[in-house]
Amino acid sequence: MSDDRPRLRWETTLPDGRLASLLARPNALNLLLDGEQPSFTFDPLGRLHGAFYEGRNYRRSLDNRVLAKWTASEDGQKRRQRRWLRQDEARRLVQVAHELVCQMAAAAGAAPPAVQAALASLARWDWDGLERDRQRFQQIYTPVGILPPDQYLALVLQATHGCSHNACTFCTFYQGTPFRIKTPEQFRQHMADVLDFFGPAAAMRQSIFLADANALVAPMPRLLALLKVVRDWSRGAEGGAHAGAAGRRSEDAAAPAASMTAPGDLPLFAFIDAFHVERKSVADWQELRAHGLARVYIGMESGHDPLLRWLNKPGDAADVLDATTTLKAAGLQASVIILLGAGGDRYAHGHVRDTVALLNAMPLGRGDLIYFSDFVVHADAPYAALAAAAGIEPRPPAALRAQELAIRAAFVAQDAQQPPQFARYDIGEFVY
Ligand code: SF4
16 A cells, blocks of 8 residues: 655645645645645646535546536435536636645745745646646547546556447447557657656556557557557666656656656556457466556446347447456456446346346456446437437436346355455546
């Protein structure tokens, strides 16, 4: 477990009498008022990362949008709420944080040099600075469509773009993005750009997510060449380029030097569709594991073949079973994602029944994850029109919870002592 204790702590009283605190942790900086809130979190380069302000949580994305999350009472019940802020609202939040930084910097004349350096780095990131940073981010990355919830803080490396299938009727993540696999040269440049962009903020990222949706479908020789690019960074074969990227920014680093794991040594995670797992042998997957691959995520959606066909998923339930069996035989962790409510009322019974049967047949155990994701109908995906034409009604939230409970209750782990973990996957919470 990493040591997250503050390496630097400094307090000052602001002109309005409030106590302001600076805490520099290995992987982040925190500013707090009156010992608690509002509080602001910044990455080690000094970019605003998150906030708790006026009773709401905020999370800023690298393309400079802000998601607000809070709890509200509705009909006597507490419900989680969220929405993306308008740009003027996001700008206001950034200004509040920046004004606090400037007030603290003005009071830091007699503070230790490390405190002054940290505050000076934070002060660089006003709204205009973050907007320039957004433009740079968007030059390096195509939109990062989605990540699994346990990978929201991964370092995303786009070895491929888009999805090789890109035809599931409910999915809009990669619409308009033709699938392509980068050459090793393109990927090397991408990784250099990514590491230069993050600089010391890479210390906040404890894994690598090999994006986009289906990076692992690349044929083995091409995939191994791409993974070699990642691994070479930690072994100096790229001329110490990672150290160079971090070093170029080190004078800007707001946090004290963190014990940064070289990206090439971080565990690798990636999505793949079940149909394509079988195209690689157990030996292939073992080789990928030897190159750092730790866990593979499969959008299984359902164990009910008629529903999978109707959703236009690649492969069927047998493919998902073969896929997880292959991955587990190779010693990899596996994660499957179930879409609660997919297919509406028409498919509900078969969806639950066959999903349970499929899960119970899978060799999932400790380290594996079963995600439940509420089905979301996107207006610009074919699903909405297809469901309307077929007279398929969406399921209400209570029915989705009932589906989840039914699947959980009927699930039988193959090893009761080492069961896989269940978790929620709310795509609306995704922020990169
Ligand atoms: S395979 Fe996954 S990413 Fe590709 S279209 Fe289907 S749901 Fe979307």
